[in-house]
Amino acid sequence: METVDFGTTGLRCSRLGLGTVELGLPYGLSKESPPDDAACIRLLHQAVDGGVTYIDTAAAYGRSEELVGLAFGGHPSRPLIATKVALRDAAGDPVAAPDQPEHVRASVHRSLRLLQTDNLDILQIHSAADAFLHDELVTTMQGLVDEGIVGIWGASTYGLEAPADALEEAKLRVLQVAYNVLDRRLEEELLPKARRQGVAIVLRSVFLQGVLSDRRRQLPSSMASLARAADEVALISDQAGLSLSQLALRYVLFSDVGNVTIVGTAHAQELAQNLAASTAGPLPSDVVAALSHVEVEDSELLHPSSWPEQPIPSTR
Numbered sequence: 001m002e003t004v005d006f007g008t009t010g011l012r013c014s015r016l017g018l019g020t021v022e023l024g025l026p027y028g029l030s031k032e033s034p035p036d037d038a039a040c041i042r043l044l045h046q047a048v049d050g051g052v053t054y055i056d057t058a059a060a061y062g063r064s065e066e067l068v069g070l071a072f073g074g075h076p077s078r079p080l081i082a083t084k085v086a087l088r089d090a091a092g093d094p095v096a097a098p099d100q101p102e103h104v105r106a107s108v109h110r111s112l113r114l115l116q117t118d119n120l121d122i123l124q125i126h127s128a129a130d131a132f133l134h135d136e137l138v139t140t141m142q143g144l145v146d147e148g149i150v151g152i153w154g155a156s157t158y159g160l161e162a163p164a165d166a167l168e169e170a171k172l173r174v175l176q177v178a179y180n181v182l183d184r185r186l187e188e189e190l191l192p193k194a195r196r197q198g199v200a201i202v203l204r205s206v207f208l209q210g211v212l213s214d215r216r217r218q219l220p221s222s223m224a225s226l227a228r229a230a231d232e233v234a235l236i237s238d239q240a241g242l243s244l245s246q247l248a249l250r251y252v253l254f255s256d257v258g259n260v261t262i263v264g265t266a267h268a269q270e271l272a273q274n275l276a277a278s279t280a281g282p283l284p285s286d287v288v289a290a291l292s293h294v295e296v297e298d299s300e301l302l303h304p305s306s307w308p309e310q311p312i313p314s315t316r
Contacts, residue, residue: 001051001278006080006259007200009152009173011121013080015253016278017054018047018271019204019264024057024064027264028209035266037067043268044071048079050275056176056202056262057115058084058126058156059107065114073116082122082174082202083111084156101140108144119148122174125155127162133169142171154200159303163190167197178205179258180212181251181291182229183302191257201258209304212248220308225297232294240287245270246277251291254282 001014021027023040034040044055044067055072057064065083072078085107087095095103111120123144125133133155144150154174157163163177163186175194177186183205194201207213208230216230237247253261263274282288300306 008198013054017262019262020064022266024062053079060086069116084124084126086126123150176202179203203258226301229296
């Protein structure tokens with residue numbers, strides 16, 4: 001698999017990364033439960049055997065860190081592992097700014113133990129909009145780098161304002177954002193700015209938590225404009241002779257707006273399809289042009305936090 005520079009961090013990794021939230025807890029439209037531990041570990045090894053060298057996890061992803069540690073602890077060719085610290089307590093409430101440095105360090109030491117490592121390659125603030133990147137928080141994150149506990153640090157963000165705010169911090173080296181064929185709002189200004197600053201860009205939400213799949217047909221009427229846009233993309237994929245999932249992944253993977261595209265799955269067949277798409281190359285230019293005209297009428301529906309709580313049944 002092709003490897004790419006990770007911004008100006010000095011790291012190189014695969015263009016395709018594996019997201020592990022589905023290994024640790026129910027996630028996405030269907031809220032399907034994770035497979036057993038052995039299946040999760042096999043999937044992680046399958047990814048690395050297929051050329052993936054970037055694994056995305058987080059302290060908030062249930063047992064994800066533990067499973068990644070079981071798969072790669074002491075592994076001679078361990079992939080880059082990016083984890084996250086959430087600025088929320090066990091009850092889900094925001095941690096007050098004065099308590100954040102201690103909270104961050106406690107979370108980091110837990111991650112080190114679960115991942116079975118002495119240092120973290122990449123540490124990101126999870127949902128950076130939860131807290132402004134104030135001086136004490138930045139000092140804590142940079143201190144972990146200076147101490148050799150963390151390689152580089154950054155932020156995982158949602159929406160439009162949070163990533164823009166994060167880029168104001170000069171020490172930030174990684175920015176993770178949502179980007180897909182239906183949500184291209186960051187591609188004109190923010191992502192080019194991040195690249196100019198040498199910040200590594202990680203793209204996620206390629207399938208918009210299952211909207212860009214057959215599960216779009218089960219969306220409730222309150223999400224009709226999102227379903228209509230997904231249907232437009234599906235029609236374009238049919239006309240191009242491609243599956244919807246392959247089109248959605250190749251659109252993001254070869255868009256040149258980011259460095260790494262992470263795709264989460266808990267299923268070996270889906271991972272194999274993603275690996276195959278990563279070697280298929282960019283989409284034809286006429287397909288990309290057609291996709292550029294697809295718009296979601298209600299942009300609020302691009303935020304999964306606005307979706308109904310009722311899970312959509314899995315089609316598997």
